[in-house]
Amino acid sequence: MKQQRRNYGQYCGLAGALDVVGERWTLLIVRELLTGPCRYNELQANLPGIGTNLLAERLRFLVDTGLVRQRAKDGSKVKMYELTTQGEGLREPVLALARWGLGLLGAPTSEDVVRPRWGALAVEAMIDPSLAGPDERYEFRIDDEVFHIDVTDGKVSVRHGKSALDPALVVTTDARTFVEIGSGRLSPLEATLTHRLTMDGDPEATLRCSRLLGLVG
Known part of the structure:
Protein backbone atom coordinates (compact mmCIF):
# COMPACT_ATOMS: atom_id res chain seq x y z
CA MET A 1 0.00 0.00 0.00
CA LYS A 2 1.46 3.35 -1.05
CA GLN A 3 2.06 5.94 1.61
CA GLN A 4 -0.35 8.86 1.45
CA ARG A 5 1.68 11.99 0.81
CA ARG A 6 0.68 15.47 1.81
CA ASN A 7 -0.15 17.98 -0.89
CA TYR A 8 -1.03 21.65 -1.01
CA GLY A 9 -4.50 21.05 -2.43
CA GLN A 10 -4.10 24.09 -4.66
CA TYR A 11 -4.98 24.15 -8.37
CA CYS A 12 -1.75 25.88 -9.39
CA GLY A 13 1.22 24.79 -11.48
CA LEU A 14 3.75 25.77 -8.81
CA ALA A 15 1.84 23.99 -6.06
CA GLY A 16 1.53 20.92 -8.29
CA ALA A 17 5.27 20.93 -8.91
CA LEU A 18 6.04 21.30 -5.21
CA ASP A 19 3.71 18.39 -4.44
CA VAL A 20 6.21 16.26 -6.38
CA VAL A 21 9.65 17.83 -5.83
CA GLY A 22 9.14 20.08 -2.81
CA GLU A 23 10.19 17.61 -0.12
CA ARG A 24 13.65 17.70 1.42
CA TRP A 25 16.35 15.92 -0.63
CA THR A 26 14.19 15.39 -3.72
CA LEU A 27 15.74 18.12 -5.88
CA LEU A 28 19.23 17.15 -4.71
CA ILE A 29 18.59 13.62 -5.98
CA VAL A 30 17.49 15.17 -9.27
CA ARG A 31 20.67 17.28 -9.25
CA GLU A 32 22.81 14.14 -9.08
CA LEU A 33 20.94 12.49 -11.94
CA LEU A 34 21.20 15.57 -14.15
CA THR A 35 24.90 14.78 -14.60
CA GLY A 36 24.15 11.19 -15.62
CA PRO A 37 22.81 7.82 -14.41
CA CYS A 38 23.90 6.71 -10.93
CA ARG A 39 23.92 3.54 -8.89
CA TYR A 40 22.18 3.61 -5.52
CA ASN A 41 25.47 3.64 -3.59
CA GLU A 42 26.78 6.50 -5.76
CA LEU A 43 23.70 8.56 -4.90
CA GLN A 44 24.14 7.84 -1.21
CA ALA A 45 27.84 8.76 -1.35
CA ASN A 46 27.10 12.06 -3.10
CA LEU A 47 24.25 12.95 -0.72
CA PRO A 48 25.99 12.99 2.67
CA GLY A 49 23.46 13.22 5.47
CA ILE A 50 20.61 11.34 3.84
CA GLY A 51 19.60 8.07 5.49
CA THR A 52 19.44 4.97 3.32
CA ASN A 53 15.75 4.43 4.11
CA LEU A 54 14.88 8.00 3.19
CA LEU A 55 16.86 7.78 -0.06
CA ALA A 56 15.06 4.56 -0.97
CA GLU A 57 11.68 6.16 -0.19
CA ARG A 58 12.42 9.27 -2.27
CA LEU A 59 13.62 7.17 -5.21
CA ARG A 60 10.51 4.97 -5.08
CA PHE A 61 8.35 8.07 -5.19
CA LEU A 62 10.28 9.57 -8.11
CA VAL A 63 9.96 6.29 -10.01
CA ASP A 64 6.23 6.10 -9.21
CA THR A 65 5.69 9.65 -10.47
CA GLY A 66 7.57 8.97 -13.72
CA LEU A 67 10.53 11.30 -13.14
CA VAL A 68 13.09 8.54 -12.63
CA ARG A 69 13.49 5.01 -13.97
CA GLN A 70 15.75 2.06 -13.26
CA ARG A 71 17.71 0.18 -15.90
CA ALA A 72 20.39 -2.46 -16.01
CA LYS A 73 23.90 -1.19 -16.68
CA ASP A 74 25.23 -2.58 -19.97
CA GLY A 75 23.18 -5.75 -19.67
CA SER A 76 24.54 -6.56 -16.19
CA LYS A 77 22.63 -7.02 -12.95
CA VAL A 78 23.81 -3.62 -11.71
CA LYS A 79 20.84 -1.26 -11.51
CA MET A 80 21.19 2.39 -12.47
CA TYR A 81 18.82 5.27 -11.76
CA GLU A 82 18.31 7.82 -14.51
CA LEU A 83 15.94 10.66 -15.33
CA THR A 84 13.08 10.07 -17.71
CA THR A 85 12.12 12.62 -20.36
CA GLN A 86 9.75 14.13 -17.81
CA GLY A 87 12.53 14.24 -15.23
CA GLU A 88 14.85 15.94 -17.72
CA GLY A 89 12.24 18.69 -17.88
CA LEU A 90 13.54 19.76 -14.46
CA ARG A 91 16.96 20.66 -15.89
CA GLU A 92 16.24 24.32 -16.59
CA PRO A 93 14.37 24.96 -13.30
CA VAL A 94 17.15 23.27 -11.31
CA LEU A 95 19.87 25.18 -13.17
CA ALA A 96 18.00 28.44 -12.58
CA LEU A 97 17.79 27.68 -8.86
CA ALA A 98 21.49 26.74 -8.78
CA ARG A 99 22.40 29.99 -10.58
CA TRP A 100 20.33 32.00 -8.11
CA GLY A 101 21.71 30.08 -5.14
CA LEU A 102 25.34 30.71 -6.09
CA GLY A 103 24.84 34.33 -5.14
CA LEU A 104 23.65 33.31 -1.68
CA LEU A 105 26.67 31.24 -0.75
CA GLY A 106 28.87 32.54 2.03
CA ALA A 107 32.44 31.52 2.73
CA PRO A 108 32.77 27.71 2.88
CA THR A 109 33.43 26.15 6.26
CA SER A 110 35.48 23.08 7.07
CA GLU A 111 32.21 21.18 7.61
CA ASP A 112 30.77 22.03 4.19
CA VAL A 113 30.78 19.13 1.73
CA VAL A 114 31.49 19.73 -1.96
CA ARG A 115 31.66 17.25 -4.82
Whole structure:
Protein backbone atom coordinates (compact mmCIF):
# COMPACT_ATOMS: atom_id res chain seq x y z
CA MET A 1 0.00 0.00 0.00
CA LYS A 2 1.46 3.35 -1.05
CA GLN A 3 2.06 5.94 1.61
CA GLN A 4 -0.35 8.86 1.45
CA ARG A 5 1.68 11.99 0.81
CA ARG A 6 0.68 15.47 1.81
CA ASN A 7 -0.15 17.98 -0.89
CA TYR A 8 -1.03 21.65 -1.01
CA GLY A 9 -4.50 21.05 -2.43
CA GLN A 10 -4.10 24.09 -4.66
CA TYR A 11 -4.98 24.15 -8.37
CA CYS A 12 -1.75 25.88 -9.39
CA GLY A 13 1.22 24.79 -11.48
CA LEU A 14 3.75 25.77 -8.81
CA ALA A 15 1.84 23.99 -6.06
CA GLY A 16 1.53 20.92 -8.29
CA ALA A 17 5.27 20.93 -8.91
CA LEU A 18 6.04 21.30 -5.21
CA ASP A 19 3.71 18.39 -4.44
CA VAL A 20 6.21 16.26 -6.38
CA VAL A 21 9.65 17.83 -5.83
CA GLY A 22 9.14 20.08 -2.81
CA GLU A 23 10.19 17.61 -0.12
CA ARG A 24 13.65 17.70 1.42
CA TRP A 25 16.35 15.92 -0.63
CA THR A 26 14.19 15.39 -3.72
CA LEU A 27 15.74 18.12 -5.88
CA LEU A 28 19.23 17.15 -4.71
CA ILE A 29 18.59 13.62 -5.98
CA VAL A 30 17.49 15.17 -9.27
CA ARG A 31 20.67 17.28 -9.25
CA GLU A 32 22.81 14.14 -9.08
CA LEU A 33 20.94 12.49 -11.94
CA LEU A 34 21.20 15.57 -14.15
CA THR A 35 24.90 14.78 -14.60
CA GLY A 36 24.15 11.19 -15.62
CA PRO A 37 22.81 7.82 -14.41
CA CYS A 38 23.90 6.71 -10.93
CA ARG A 39 23.92 3.54 -8.89
CA TYR A 40 22.18 3.61 -5.52
CA ASN A 41 25.47 3.64 -3.59
CA GLU A 42 26.78 6.50 -5.76
CA LEU A 43 23.70 8.56 -4.90
CA GLN A 44 24.14 7.84 -1.21
CA ALA A 45 27.84 8.76 -1.35
CA ASN A 46 27.10 12.06 -3.10
CA LEU A 47 24.25 12.95 -0.72
CA PRO A 48 25.99 12.99 2.67
CA GLY A 49 23.46 13.22 5.47
CA ILE A 50 20.61 11.34 3.84
CA GLY A 51 19.60 8.07 5.49
CA THR A 52 19.44 4.97 3.32
CA ASN A 53 15.75 4.43 4.11
CA LEU A 54 14.88 8.00 3.19
CA LEU A 55 16.86 7.78 -0.06
CA ALA A 56 15.06 4.56 -0.97
CA GLU A 57 11.68 6.16 -0.19
CA ARG A 58 12.42 9.27 -2.27
CA LEU A 59 13.62 7.17 -5.21
CA ARG A 60 10.51 4.97 -5.08
CA PHE A 61 8.35 8.07 -5.19
CA LEU A 62 10.28 9.57 -8.11
CA VAL A 63 9.96 6.29 -10.01
CA ASP A 64 6.23 6.10 -9.21
CA THR A 65 5.69 9.65 -10.47
CA GLY A 66 7.57 8.97 -13.72
CA LEU A 67 10.53 11.30 -13.14
CA VAL A 68 13.09 8.54 -12.63
CA ARG A 69 13.49 5.01 -13.97
CA GLN A 70 15.75 2.06 -13.26
CA ARG A 71 17.71 0.18 -15.90
CA ALA A 72 20.39 -2.46 -16.01
CA LYS A 73 23.90 -1.19 -16.68
CA ASP A 74 25.23 -2.58 -19.97
CA GLY A 75 23.18 -5.75 -19.67
CA SER A 76 24.54 -6.56 -16.19
CA LYS A 77 22.63 -7.02 -12.95
CA VAL A 78 23.81 -3.62 -11.71
CA LYS A 79 20.84 -1.26 -11.51
CA MET A 80 21.19 2.39 -12.47
CA TYR A 81 18.82 5.27 -11.76
CA GLU A 82 18.31 7.82 -14.51
CA LEU A 83 15.94 10.66 -15.33
CA THR A 84 13.08 10.07 -17.71
CA THR A 85 12.12 12.62 -20.36
CA GLN A 86 9.75 14.13 -17.81
CA GLY A 87 12.53 14.24 -15.23
CA GLU A 88 14.85 15.94 -17.72
CA GLY A 89 12.24 18.69 -17.88
CA LEU A 90 13.54 19.76 -14.46
CA ARG A 91 16.96 20.66 -15.89
CA GLU A 92 16.24 24.32 -16.59
CA PRO A 93 14.37 24.96 -13.30
CA VAL A 94 17.15 23.27 -11.31
CA LEU A 95 19.87 25.18 -13.17
CA ALA A 96 18.00 28.44 -12.58
CA LEU A 97 17.79 27.68 -8.86
CA ALA A 98 21.49 26.74 -8.78
CA ARG A 99 22.40 29.99 -10.58
CA TRP A 100 20.33 32.00 -8.11
CA GLY A 101 21.71 30.08 -5.14
CA LEU A 102 25.34 30.71 -6.09
CA GLY A 103 24.84 34.33 -5.14
CA LEU A 104 23.65 33.31 -1.68
CA LEU A 105 26.67 31.24 -0.75
CA GLY A 106 28.87 32.54 2.03
CA ALA A 107 32.44 31.52 2.73
CA PRO A 108 32.77 27.71 2.88
CA THR A 109 33.43 26.15 6.26
CA SER A 110 35.48 23.08 7.07
CA GLU A 111 32.21 21.18 7.61
CA ASP A 112 30.77 22.03 4.19
CA VAL A 113 30.78 19.13 1.73
CA VAL A 114 31.49 19.73 -1.96
CA ARG A 115 31.66 17.25 -4.82
CA PRO A 116 33.37 17.82 -8.20
CA ARG A 117 30.21 16.79 -10.10
CA TRP A 118 28.48 19.77 -8.47
CA GLY A 119 31.08 21.94 -10.16
CA ALA A 120 30.00 20.47 -13.49
CA LEU A 121 26.42 21.47 -12.79
CA ALA A 122 27.59 24.92 -11.65
CA VAL A 123 29.25 25.41 -15.04
CA GLU A 124 26.03 24.50 -16.81
CA ALA A 125 24.10 26.93 -14.60
CA MET A 126 26.51 29.80 -15.29
CA ILE A 127 26.43 29.61 -19.08
CA ASP A 128 24.83 32.45 -21.02
CA PRO A 129 24.24 30.98 -24.52
CA SER A 130 23.81 34.45 -26.02
CA LEU A 131 27.54 35.00 -25.43
CA ALA A 132 28.66 31.95 -27.41
CA GLY A 133 31.63 32.62 -29.65
CA PRO A 134 33.24 30.59 -32.45
CA ASP A 135 33.14 26.81 -32.56
CA GLU A 136 35.50 25.45 -29.90
CA ARG A 137 35.63 23.35 -26.75
CA TYR A 138 36.66 24.11 -23.17
CA GLU A 139 37.68 21.24 -20.90
CA PHE A 140 37.34 21.31 -17.12
CA ARG A 141 39.23 19.01 -14.75
CA ILE A 142 37.73 19.46 -11.29
CA ASP A 143 39.36 17.04 -8.86
CA ASP A 144 38.63 13.65 -10.47
CA GLU A 145 35.72 14.89 -12.61
CA VAL A 146 36.24 15.70 -16.29
CA PHE A 147 33.70 17.42 -18.52
CA HIS A 148 33.68 20.02 -21.25
CA ILE A 149 31.68 22.80 -22.85
CA ASP A 150 31.04 22.40 -26.56
CA VAL A 151 30.26 25.49 -28.65
CA THR A 152 29.01 24.57 -32.14
CA ASP A 153 27.07 26.79 -34.55
CA GLY A 154 26.20 29.19 -31.73
CA LYS A 155 24.78 26.43 -29.53
CA VAL A 156 26.31 25.52 -26.18
CA SER A 157 26.18 22.13 -24.49
CA VAL A 158 27.92 20.53 -21.53
CA ARG A 159 29.28 17.01 -21.96
CA HIS A 160 29.51 15.35 -18.57
CA GLY A 161 32.20 12.75 -17.95
CA LYS A 162 33.93 13.35 -21.28
CA SER A 163 37.23 14.90 -22.26
CA ALA A 164 37.17 17.41 -25.10
CA LEU A 165 38.60 16.73 -28.53
CA ASP A 166 41.30 19.32 -29.21
CA PRO A 167 40.18 21.77 -26.47
CA ALA A 168 40.96 25.45 -26.94
CA LEU A 169 41.25 25.74 -23.15
CA VAL A 170 41.86 23.34 -20.27
CA VAL A 171 40.88 24.50 -16.76
CA THR A 172 42.18 22.55 -13.75
CA THR A 173 41.08 23.22 -10.18
CA ASP A 174 39.32 21.68 -7.19
CA ALA A 175 35.60 21.66 -6.54
CA ARG A 176 35.66 24.09 -3.62
CA THR A 177 37.66 26.66 -5.56
CA PHE A 178 35.39 26.36 -8.57
CA VAL A 179 32.20 26.89 -6.57
CA GLU A 180 33.81 29.89 -4.85
CA ILE A 181 34.57 31.37 -8.26
CA GLY A 182 31.00 30.72 -9.40
CA SER A 183 29.60 32.42 -6.32
CA GLY A 184 31.70 35.51 -6.99
CA ARG A 185 33.65 35.17 -3.75
CA LEU A 186 36.88 34.42 -5.63
CA SER A 187 38.02 35.82 -8.97
CA PRO A 188 39.68 33.58 -11.56
CA LEU A 189 42.72 35.88 -11.43
CA GLU A 190 43.05 35.52 -7.66
CA ALA A 191 42.61 31.75 -7.91
CA THR A 192 45.32 31.61 -10.59
CA LEU A 193 47.77 33.76 -8.65
CA THR A 194 47.30 31.59 -5.55
CA HIS A 195 47.84 28.42 -7.62
CA ARG A 196 44.33 27.12 -6.94
CA LEU A 197 43.44 27.27 -10.65
CA THR A 198 45.35 26.76 -13.87
CA MET A 199 44.18 27.69 -17.36
CA ASP A 200 46.09 26.23 -20.28
CA GLY A 201 45.12 27.47 -23.72
CA ASP A 202 44.79 30.37 -26.09
CA PRO A 203 44.33 33.68 -24.19
CA GLU A 204 41.47 34.70 -26.49
CA ALA A 205 39.71 31.38 -25.85
CA THR A 206 40.19 31.94 -22.12
CA LEU A 207 38.49 35.31 -22.44
CA ARG A 208 35.63 33.88 -24.51
CA CYS A 209 35.06 31.08 -22.01
CA SER A 210 35.12 33.53 -19.09
CA ARG A 211 32.52 35.70 -20.82
CA LEU A 212 30.35 32.68 -21.59
CA LEU A 213 30.32 31.85 -17.87
CA GLY A 214 29.68 35.43 -16.80
CA LEU A 215 33.04 35.72 -15.05
CA VAL A 216 34.07 38.89 -16.91
CA GLY A 217 32.06 41.77 -18.34
